[in-house]
Amino acid sequence: MEISELGEFGLIRRLTENLNNENPSTLKGVGDDCAVLKPTESTQTLVTTDLLMEGVHFDLTYVPLKHLGYKAVMVNLSDIYAMNGTPRQITVSLAISKKFTVEDIEDLFAGMKLACEKHHVDIVGGDTTSSLTGLAISITAIGEALPSDIVYRNGAKETDLICVSGNLGASYMGLQLLEREKAVYDAQNQNSKFKNQNDFQPDFSGYEYLLERQLKPEARRDIIEALAKANIHPTSMMDISDGLSSELLHICSQSNVGCRVYEDRIPLDYQTAAMAEEMNMNVTTCALNGGEDYELLFTVPLSDNDAINKIEDVKVIGYVTKESLGKVLICRDGSEFELKAQGWNPLQ
């Protein structure tokens, strides 16, 4: 169905008619000039926002709309968890070009709803409008945390341990794989031999995990919960969206400290290493600068060493130093390099 058949208010009605608000702090969701929230008295409010543009952040030739909706929500929830908070509400704004049908936008929204249901988050408002070219998605997430629980980027102290959750570089290698198969597809389409586009079958075998990391990332609520259970309060934390190097430099500069990180401790999945080798890329470079990992990077006091080692899926990759000692990567062969941010920069 064409979107113009429904119009703006018809489309909003269709997308939002089955929304159920789960959080007691959501007093009024979609349907008025504003959403009305009643944050818990003891907590502070966390707010984060992201704007995703077609052709810059996603390529719809290989990203299914439901996955895109899911990911667009996850990247915002990840920022709330990175403050050690709990996400409660989001608003969703969409600018839609004429190529999309009502069913397309329903798919996109279904992915958003799925991500919200999984994290008990309410969709409380937004905006829908048209776009001359492509799709734009803007999400704002609102969360809460007790003041004593909130973790900023600026609290890292000398001798703190530097920790990361999960593994790094997988999402970036998933993107490389998708780009490679797209190039193969494009080449075949220009070739008269393949007249029927359906003849093409992309080859992802053995690399399903990489695709999942790229297309359907999961915000690490489980890590936040595990840290709380173990009574570990990170001294600094952020999520890894632009690449480990870039994020480590943010924590160092905001905390006025240096760091020493060990190449052989950076967690990698087997598929990430295999794909990097197949593509003749340096896997450490991919892990340091790949981005879109949505893992958590945090520091904990040295005294938490035993406790942190007991937490599944968290690895200590180095430690915090005096600022004057710089930001150093120690390679497998013992050589040392200064860490540089070469992560994804949308404006360069």
Add this chain to the structure above:
Amino acid sequence: MEISELGEFGLIRRLTENLNNENPSTLKGVGDDCAVLKPTESTQTLVTTDLLMEGVHFDLTYVPLKHLGYKAVMVNLSDIYAMNGTPRQITVSLAISKKFTVEDIEDLFAGMKLACEKHHVDIVGGDTTSSLTGLAISITAIGEALPSDIVYRNGAKETDLICVSGNLGASYMGLQLLEREKAVYDAQNQNSKFKNQNDFQPDFSGYEYLLERQLKPEARRDIIEALAKANIHPTSMMDISDGLSSELLHICSQSNVGCRVYEDRIPLDYQTAAMAEEMNMNVTTCALNGGEDYELLFTVPLSDNDAINKIEDVKVIGYVTKESLGKVLICRDGSEFELKAQGWNPLQ
């Protein structure tokens, strides 16, 4: 200066280095994964968001970037006032195409800052990224209000008076004027006689007020303050962004009531009427459906009649009826028509 020279973080630093947070509820603004807010304990939180796309919501051939920034903020603040609340914070996300320089974005941001300063609002976060085509602006505004002060759309009651602030249709006529002068400019540029583009002088004389309403709308905090001072608590309220008809129908449907509105009571500025005549348009149609007025539409109990008449720049245009009596416009000649929403619909 090209934006790529600064990169994302350099641009953010440049735009935000002089931000001063005014509100005690802003604990942490730009610079971490999230902004951290501490809403007043007695209040509820209001959240609204808008996504503005180049070519759909604004035409940069005649909209100066500073005005655009100002307006982008105002349209969000207007939604907070429409709940009878006070705006406190905004987040700003920008997607920027290659045609913009650092100075352009500074102009845009200067307009946003000006609007925020005027309304004592803090810019606490956002996102900057690139766009393949044109500019996208997404703003989320956060405000607060005492629970007993918040006004929804669904509280209008039979016999309530229907009120509007300011005057209607001026912004729409300003847009017609800008479009007309742009067409003249384009025609002259195609004509060999005008080789120098600087020869062209658009003719806005006598219509400056219309331009101001289109390019630099003001959110009506003054009306909210005047109502509070007069101890008037509207039974329903919203701001007029899509046109009076469209908004009145929202209030009626959400309040399960009908309405009778008098054509001769709809407030018009002299310039709006003069421009409509010059363009051979029906001025009432423009006032009912023009949109972008950012005036307040609200209902008050009949017992507030005397008090409301004392408030400057507010006019009673009709009254609320039983739902079964429909939504009716009474024309100057006494004839009656059913109100229809023909306002701006970006998806039709």
